[in-house]
Amino acid sequence: MLSASDRRTASSRTSSSAEAPDPQRRALLAATLVALASAATGCGAPPPPVTKPEGKPEPPLAVPSLEALLPLAGLRWIVLANPREITSIPWLVPFVATVIPEARFDRFARGTAVDLRRTPEAIIASYTTSEGDALVELVRHVSDPRTVERAFRDRLSAGATRAVDRHDLVRVSGKIGRSPHAFAAIGADVACFQQAGSLARGPCRIATLFARGALARAARALDEPSLRALAERLGPAPARAFALGPFEGELARGARGLLAAATAIGAAARPSAREGILLSVAVAGDFSRTGEAASEELAAAWRDLAEGSFGHLLGLDAPVTAPLSTHAPDAVAFMVELDPRKLAKGLADATSSEIDQIMR
Incomplete structure (x- = not known):
């Protein structure tokens, strides 16, 4: 799994080194190729929901741009991609398959309920938070958000919590092995995954606040x-x-x-x-x-x-x-x-x- 503590990976394309990059740089290169590193692995049972009092129905959340959900504070590097556009170019398909075989795409889809080949927008970014480095992924998917959430919950091994901020904004967190992980289902088609770092104040939590219109003065x-x-x-x-x-x-x-x-x-x-x-x-x-x-x-x-x-x-x-x-x-x-x-x-x-x- 891609480490969230990569500190020296941003200059791999322009480095003056004539030798192969170290494992940290290869990890960022792999993240750029895939454009999404899933933070969901492990197993466990879903926790009971934390619900809010019923009130007037709210209009559905709309997310025009994924990068608008990510904060500037703490950002180290960011990769933005359109996997569906890449895999829809006929002459590119064989080359994509050379780097990422179809079997890997299929396995990822089974484990996360997200098929990257059909994903129109994906982002992976590295942050420094108050509790260490964090890796966050945002994806605009075409799956049922409840299915994507369930796939994440099923992989938590300990400390699972779930909060329903509104009917179409759900947050889940817990541990996968020893590492803290967070997930948010935002609107009908956006999922956020975070590995390590601060779960309470990290980029995934901030993404949900941005989606709700909060933190209007904070830089994206x-x-x-x-x-x-x-x-x-x-x-x-x-x-x-x-x-x-x-x-x-x-x-x-x-x-x-x-x-x-x-x-x-x-x-x-x-x-x-x-x-x-x-x-x-x-x-x-x-x-x-x-x-x-x-x-x-x-x-x-x-x-x-x-x-x-x-x-x-x-x-x-x-x-x-x-x-x-x-x-x-x-x-x-x-x-x-x-x-x-x-x-x-x-x-x-x-x-x-x-x-x-x-x-x-």
């Missing part, structure tokens, strides 16, 4: 100016990932030291017209005086990665088109088109064990 995940600017620069894509600075230690040395001055980093992957994978990477910061030099350093950092053993495994050293670098006062970026065959085979080899744990 992509409200941070650098993240918002990167999201606008990269544009919509089936898969996007962002990490928030400041970057310190080993991370600050990533991308030939560019991350030391960066406020955030983002990446987006989308299918190209030539049936390739178009990868865009952008680093946000103050580059008003150093934009051209920083852009050259970012391109050199990509070459370092591509020419290393990990880059060769993923086919980064043999792109469909050469990387194209750009720069602006507030960001440096590059775009490259990759061969999906080599990329899928390399990702399967590099992340097989991590994906297998995620898809249990």
